[in-house]
Ligand SMILES: N=CN[C@@H](CCC(=O)O)C(=O)O
């Protein structure tokens with residue numbers, strides 16, 4: 437063999453090999469995780485051009501050799517649910533939370549999401565861009581190379597479009613691949629308090645323009661007490677489907693209203709949160725092939741005891757993924773590795789299920805399965821070198837950043853200034 441590659445990663449302890457699949461992993465399939473030990477990986481342009489053993493790699497020429505020091509290498513992670521574009525911040529709500537004021541009560545009093553709406557209306561498009569870029573840079577440093585981002589802090593045409601334009605520009609200019617979701621139905625603005633249906637009509641009227649300008653792939657709605665009912669959500673989702681969009685739903689996050697059943701009924705691509713999902717709802721997701729996007733960081737941050745029933749979902753054959761839900765109110769972290777730990781501790785997911793959740797299943801939840809969430813010959817070179825000796829180590833050692841080097845489309849986009857020396861017994 438006389439091969440040359442642009443970048444060669446050698447001395448890899450465990451190289452996670454995820455295949456490109458036509459559908460997400462469900463049930464027992466989520467337990468399957470293949471890896472190659474003592475491996476090497478070559479990158480040419482933006483593609484993976486070699487996968488083999490360290491021995492085989494000795495024949496390969498390169499100008500850019502990375503010694504992975506026996507650590508693990510995985511595909512870039514995919515975060516399928518974020519609210520990354522927003523104005524302001526809500527640290528003042530922490531004290532309210534400590535006093536026991538519930539999340540939906542803060543919203544009812546005009547705070548919460550509505551407080552971020554005010555800040556997002558006020559901020560200029562340029563500053564909104566800079567602010568979102570800051571958070572995306574941080575996500576990249578945690579090993580996320582593909583992300584979904586939602587609007588929903590405008591609740592009026594001008595600001596919703598401003599958020600979606602920021603996401604589009606970031607997708608064009610930032611290293612991160614971004615999938616946009618229109619979440620105009622995120623809360624009821626004060627001027628529509630008495631007439632939420634008219635507000636939904638106003639948001640639906642935006643869909644042709646959003647389609648025309650290619651501003652979003654998905655349409656989402658927050659189905660919750662004090663926000664939109666199941667009936668309103670159904671009408672909204674069906675209308676969005678008629679307008680040519682795949683749909684998502686924030687369902688049964690705080691109260692069990694039946695949004696999970698609705699997600700199955702309308703064949704949503706994914707249903708999010710699902711903390712209060714009923715048995716019937718879980719079965720409906722399995723039958724419809726709707727992906728469950730679980731957000732344990734939100735349950736943690738809202739100080740709740742009850743987490744989504746990931747084990748039941750997996751047993752019932754639902755494809756499960758997890759996400760940061762990064763947003764300024766209910767989950768203020770870009771650290772998906774922390775979410776992997778919460779998935780282990782609170783959702784009782786196994787390390788294998790967690791790795792499938794943050795790669796292949798997450799990619800399917802945002803329609804990126806052809807480009808992201810797998811690691812195979814000929815695939816996109818989105819790769820992370822971790823400061824960890826094996827894949828089980830990352831959910832285990834929580835709260836810190838284990839990503840050492842992040843490669844996106846064949847380019848090193850993040851590298852720790854000081855490489856952490858991997859000691860044999862960490
Ligand atoms: N629950 C609705 N939306 C977000 C929170 C938004 C906010 O509090 O700003 C979520 O997914 O958790």
Ligand SMILES: [Zn+2]
Nearest residue numbers: 517519686761
């Ligand atoms: Zn959300």
